[in-house]
Amino acid sequence: MIGEDTSLTADEREYFERTVDTLESEIFVDTLGQEHFRELDANRESRGNWEKYVERMGERDFAGITVPEAYNGAGGTYVETVLTEQAIGYCGTIVHACQTSLTQHVGRTMYEHGNDHVRESYLAPMLDGELIVSQAYTEPSSGTDLAHLDTTAVREGDEWVVDGQKRFIDFAQYGDFYFLPARTSGSDGHREGVSLLVVDSDADGVEILEDQSDWHGFRGTGAAWMTFDGVRVPEENLVGEEGAAWSYITDELNLEHLTVARYCLGASQNALEIAANYTENRVVNERAISEYQAVNHRVAEMATKLDAAYLLNTRAARLMDERGISAGRMESAMAKWFGNDLAHEIADTCIQLLGGIGTTTAYPIERIQRDVRAGRFLGGASEVMKSVVQHDAYQILADDEFEGEYVGNEVEGSPWRGTDARRSPGPDDDR
Ligand SMILES: Cc1cc2nc3c(=O)[nH]c(=O)nc-3n(C[C@H](O)[C@H](O)[C@H](O)COP(=O)(O)OP(=O)(O)OC[C@H]3O[C@@H](n4cnc5c(N)ncnc54)[C@H](O)[C@@H]3O)c2cc1C
Numbered sequence: 001m002i003g004e005d006t007s008l009t010a011d012e013r014e015y016f017e018r019t020v021d022t023l024e025s026e027i028f029v030d031t032l033g034q035e036h037f038r039e040l041d042a043n044r045e046s047r048g049n050w051e052k053y054v055e056r057m058g059e060r061d062f063a064g065i066t067v068p069e070a071y072n073g074a075g076g077t078y079v080e081t082v083l084t085e086q087a088i089g090y091c092g093t094i095v096h097a098c099q100t101s102l103t104q105h106v107g108r109t110m111y112e113h114g115n116d117h118v119r120e121s122y123l124a125p126m127l128d129g130e131l132i133v134s135q136a137y138t139e140p141s142s143g144t145d146l147a148h149l150d151t152t153a154v155r156e157g158d159e160w161v162v163d164g165q166k167r168f169i170d171f172a173q174y175g176d177f178y179f180l181p182a183r184t185s186g187s188d189g190h191r192e193g194v195s196l197l198v199v200d201s202d203a204d205g206v207e208i209l210e211d212q213s214d215w216h217g218f219r220g221t222g223a224a225w226m227t228f229d230g231v232r233v234p235e236e237n238l239v240g241e242e243g244a245a246w247s248y249i250t251d252e253l254n255l256e257h258l259t260v261a262r263y264c265l266g267a268s269q270n271a272l273e274i275a276a277n278y279t280e281n282r283v284v285n286e287r288a289i290s291e292y293q294a295v296n297h298r299v300a301e302m303a304t305k306l307d308a309a310y311l312l313n314t315r316a317a318r319l320m321d322e323r324g325i326s327a328g329r330m331e332s333a334m335a336k337w338f339g340n341d342l343a344h345e346i347a348d349t350c351i352q353l354l355g356g357i358g359t360t361t362a363y364p365i366e367r368i369q370r371d372v373r374a375g376r377f378l379g380g381a382s383e384v385m386k387s388v389v390q391h392d393a394y395q396i397l398a399d400d401e402f403e404g405e406y407v408g409n410e411v412e413g414s415p416w417r418g419t420d421a422r423r424s425p426g427p428d429d430d431r
Contacts, residue, residue, distance in 0.1 A: 002269075002303040007314045008079070016083045019062070023091040027056050037093050040220025041367050043213050047174045047222075050099070050132055057100055058129020062088075064107030071111060071119055072127035078255065078320040082262040082313055089266030094371035095221050097263030098170060102133045105255040106179045108325060109196070109248050113240030122177055122198050134175030134201070136166040136226065137249075143168075144381055144430045146181070146249065147189050151228065153182035153197060160184075160197060160238065162205075162231040168212060173222030175201050180228075184243050191246035196239040205231035217370030251325045253431050256379045257332040258320075261339030262313050264375040265306065268346035271365045272302050275350035278363075282354075295353060302346050309339040330392035337385035340375040347372050384430045391426055 005013060028036075032053055039045050057063050058072065065081045067073025074080070081104050088097035103126060110123040125131045142148040151164025162182055169178070178199045186193020199206065210225040240248055276299055279290040289295050313335040319328035347369035351358035358365050376382050 001307055001310050003307050005307075005310070005314075007311055007318075008083075012079055012083065015080055016087060019084055019087040020091055022060055023087055026060065027053070028092050028096075032056070037364070037367075038361070040093060040095060043219050045220045045222075047132075050171070050174045053096060054099065054103075054126075054132055055129035057103075058127055062100060063103035063129065064111070064123070064127040065104060067107050067111045067123070067127060071124045073107065073111070078258070078317040078325075079314060081255070082258050082317045085259045085263040086266035086269075086310075089263030090270050091266075093220075094263060094267055094368070094375075095170070095218055097259075097266070098218070098221065099132070101256065101259040101263065102135055102171075102179075103127060104259055105252045106133055106135055108255060109252045110179075110198075110239060112251075112325075113196075113245075113248050115236060115238075117236040118198055118239055131176040132171055132174050134169055134171035134178050136169045136172070136178040136180040136199075138166060138168045140165055140167050140225075144377070144384060145189075146431050147191055147194065147246070149181060149183060149194070151180070151182045153184050153195060153233070155184070155235070156232075158235045160233040160235065162197065162199060162228045162233055164228050165209070165226065166228070167210075167225035168223060169226055170218070170221040170223050172224035172226050173208060173211070173213075177201055178206075179239075181245060181249060186243065193243045194245045194249070195242050196245040196248060197233055198237040198239060199228070199231060199233050203231050203233065205229040216373055217367070218374050247326075250431075253380060254329060254332050255320065255325055257336035257385070258313055258317055260375050260379045261309070261336045261343070264343035264372040265309050265313070265339050267368045267372055268343040268350075269306060271347045271350040271368045272299070272306065274363050274365055275299070275353045275358075278354050289353070298349055298353060302349060305342050306346065309335070309342050313339055330389055333380070333385040333388035336380055337376075337382040337389070340372070340378075341382055343372040344369070344376055380431045387430075 031049060036049055061074040062084050064073040065076040065084060066078060069075045085097050085101055088100055107123060107127060110118055114123060122131065126133050137146060139149050139151060141150060151162065153160040153162045164182065178201060180197050180199050181194050182197060183193055184195040205228060207227045207229065208224045209227050212223045212225055213219055213221065279295055280288055282289050316328045316331040316335045319331055347365060350365050351369055354363065354365065
């Protein structure tokens with residue numbers, strides 16, 4: 001936040017300050033310091049530092065914040081969750097924030113719907129920092145339209161047999177287990193019949209088909225395209241009811257919309273701070289470039305929009321604290337598209353203000369710009385978020401008393417005369 005954040009309580013403001021302090025002094029130090037950020041971006045990292053990172057985050061209660069302490073969560077709030085993600089995006093990198101974000105939303109789903117086995121064998125060790133999680137949702141033929149997944153799980157005795165492919169999966173190569181949706185019944189595109197499973201990464205039949213970590217940004221997670229060929233999964237690794245996971249997934253995505261937006265905003269604030277300092281010191285034609293109105297108005301616009309995005313995000317998180325994780329779908333969708341589009345706009349504008357040096361690795365801005373790019377579709381595309389918002393906004397804004405005078409319908413011969421002119425489509429099933 002650039003201005004005073006009156007949307008937070010004094011305790012929450014103090015929580016955020018303390019989190020930034022802990023991340024800077026205890027987490028992103030020694031082998032997890034700035035050099036490690038560069039190694040991640042160059043895809044030269046290995047599992048060792050990821051193990052160290054999740055262990056440190058688990059020890060300091062930053063993993064699975066809303067999960068009760070009995071399962072090694074922090075027993076905290078959704079507002080604390082998004083503040084933590086903002087702090088990681090700001091002090092660390094997007095990919096650190098992504099790994100911890102998985103413990104927040106996947107962890108919440110495992111706690112909410114998992115049986116004792118799932119909670120004790122996977123959730124609690126994950127939140128303690130002993131296990132690395134990977135969320136394997138996207139498939140070659142279904143990304144945004146998740147309900148069209150082709151991966152199947154068929155019950156054989158006391159096991160599930162999983163067949164299918166998943167691609168663009170972060171931590172595919174480092175994860176200890178995959179949190180994976182599969183179709184157990186029903187037909188293509190139907191919400192019913194989707195189930196969630198926990199699959200061990202060393203199970204027979206799990207293969208990396210293609211390393212995908214050399215992409216635009218978001219590097220260092222060991223992302224991959226994977227195949228699951230007759231993978232046998234114990235029956236008790238089913239999360240919740242068989243075939244009923246669609247609502248678990250949409251709840252989980254409701255939280256993921258907030259965490260993804262929030263950590264990208266945290267990273268963009270880092271870029272904005274660098275740009276503000278740089279423009280105050282860089283002299284062009286004997287004037288600091290911050291004296292040019294065309295430059296300082298850009299800073300004004302970014303500061304204002306950044307605060308607006310944080311406020312939208314906190315509002316949605318607070319709604320979840322008050323009414324549960326399913327609450328505020330429109331508010332989360334607003335926070336997601338606005339926050340993620342803005343984070344990218346800020347990072348890109350900051351490169352513009354720095355000129356040539358902004359495109360080099362002298363400052364982390366070019367990495368931040370590449371990293372936040374995927375946020376505009378990751379976990380929910382901006383277009384889909386706007387579809388959710390328009391649907392609910394029309395419900396709120398449309399007035400049955402409005403007669404439609406002067407819109408032309410009353411004119412004899414109008415093609416719309418006598419028809420229901422309200423045509424806002426429903427939200428898609430997409431994430
Ligand atoms: C860096 C990165 C990390 C990722 N990490 C993971 C991971 O850990 N686990 C995982 O499961 N997946 C991961 N993904 C995959 C990611 O979730 C998908 O890329 C995303 O869901 C979009 O799916 P898609 O790529 O198949 O695009 P598509 O579904 O083909 O969509 C392409 C574009 O079409 C448009 N579009 C789609 N639907 C609509 C609509 N209804 N209305 C209007 N426009 C629409 C949007 O512009 C969208 O960006 C990752 C991707 C990236 C790039």
